[in-house]
Amino acid sequence: MSSIAAVGESYQKFNPRAYLQNNYMPPRADFTSEDCVVPWKLRCLAEAFATGEIHGHTLIDIGSGPTIYQLLSACDHFEEIIATDYLEVNREVLRQWVQDKMDVFDWSPYIKHVCKIEGRGEQWKEKEQKLREKLRQILPIDVHQPNPVGSPLRQLADAMVSTFCLEAVSPDRLSFERALKNVTSLLKPGGHFLLIGALEESFYLAGEAKLSVVPVSEADVKEALTKSGYKIHDFRSYIMPPSLKIGVDDVNGVFFVHAQKQPVV
Numbered sequence: 643m644s645s646i647a648a649v650g651e652s653y654q655k656f657n658p659r660a661y662l663q664n665n666y667m668p669p670r671a672d673f674t675s676e677d678c679v680v681p682w683k684l685r686c687l688a689e690a691f692a693t694g695e696i697h698g699h700t701l702i703d704i705g706s707g708p709t710i711y712q713l714l715s716a717c718d719h720f721e722e723i724i725a726t727d728y729l730e731v732n733r734e735v736l737r738q739w740v741q742d743k744m745d746v747f748d749w750s751p752y753i754k755h756v757c758k759i760e761g762r763g764e765q766w767k768e769k770e771q772k773l774r775e776k777l778r779q780i781l782p783i784d785v786h787q788p789n790p791v792g793s794p795l796r797q798l799a800d801a802m803v804s805t806f807c808l809e810a811v812s813p814d815r816l817s818f819e820r821a822l823k824n825v826t827s828l829l830k831p832g833g834h835f836l837l838i839g840a841l842e843e844s845f846y847l848a849g850e851a852k853l854s855v856v857p858v859s860e861a862d863v864k865e866a867l868t869k870s871g872y873k874i875h876d877f878r879s880y881i882m883p884p885s886l887k888i889g890v891d892d893v894n895g896v897f898f899v900h901a902q903k904q905p906v907v
């Protein structure tokens with residue numbers, strides 16, 4: 643079995659509920675200080691969209707998983723948002739949230755925080771409904787395929803987001819670079835890419851699943867983006883405090899990148 647096939651096999655045990663519990667609920671999800679990692683992540687995304695540089699018809703999210711926080715600041719700037727994931731269990735979690743079904747994860751602390759930091763007085767239920775309306779497609783994806791979503795998109799995405807996916811599904815640095823090149827084919831030239839990921843992480847837990855992560859440094863991420871034809875506009879890192887190292891992973895930090903796909907001359 644190839645190392646990429648082995649990664650796919652390991653994800654068959656991925657438990658969305660456990661993943662959300664481990665990463666997006668207290669004590670790890672702490673909003674009490676702007677210095678906490680979740681407010682930091684949400685601020686990076688809000689500030690990028692607040693520049694007004696990132697807008698268009700379609701935004702695609704690569705490896706959405708069971709989460710929607712990464713789309714909260716995007717939904718004011720695009721007509722249509724496409725979520726993607728490798729696992730049907732995650733795509734179903736997203737469908738349930740879009741349809742406002744019972745027993746879905748409560749993202750309201752995240753939505754309220756984003757409305758607060760965006761400072762436009764938007765009511766959190768308005769933003770929640772707006773995202774539900776714009777999240778129009780939830781597609782299967784495999785970033786290790788040259789055509790990650792199967793057939794090419796009807797039109798290339800105007801912008802792309804991806805959070806904690808590429809490094810978490812790549813067995814090594816070369817696969818990480820190739821996956822980045824593959825997903826870049828979904829983005830139009832000149833399109834903006836907001837990438838968030840784990841620094842120097844080697845594993846994480848999601849219920850019975852123990853997933854391998856390729857440890858990447860800031861330099862590795864910058865090199866991969868440059869090789870895929872991006873200009874880096876902003877690169878920030880967050881060092882994980884010891885208090886947030888609770889055994890569900892060995893993440894050492896989080897990076898945020900705002901990059902732009904350069905037109906091929």
Ligand SMILES: C[S@@+](CC[C@H](N)C(=O)[O-])C[C@H]1O[C@@H](n2cnc3c(N)ncnc32)[C@H](O)[C@@H]1O
Binds near residue numbers: 709712
């Ligand atoms: C660590 S989770 C990230 C989830 C979410 N984006 C977040 O910010 O928490 C990684 C995600 O990548 C998905 N995945 C696994 N293999 C993949 C592949 N080959 N291509 C695309 N996504 C994949 C998993 O199903 C999982 O939802």
Ligand SMILES: O=S(=O)(c1ccc2c(c1)CN[C@@H](CF)C2)N1CCSCC1
Binds near residue numbers: 670671672680840886
């Ligand atoms: O937002 S995080 O930085 C975060 C959020 C998600 C993940 C990680 C970290 C690290 N492991 C990733 C596996 F790919 C998933 N965060 C970690 C600290 S507490 C709140 C959640």
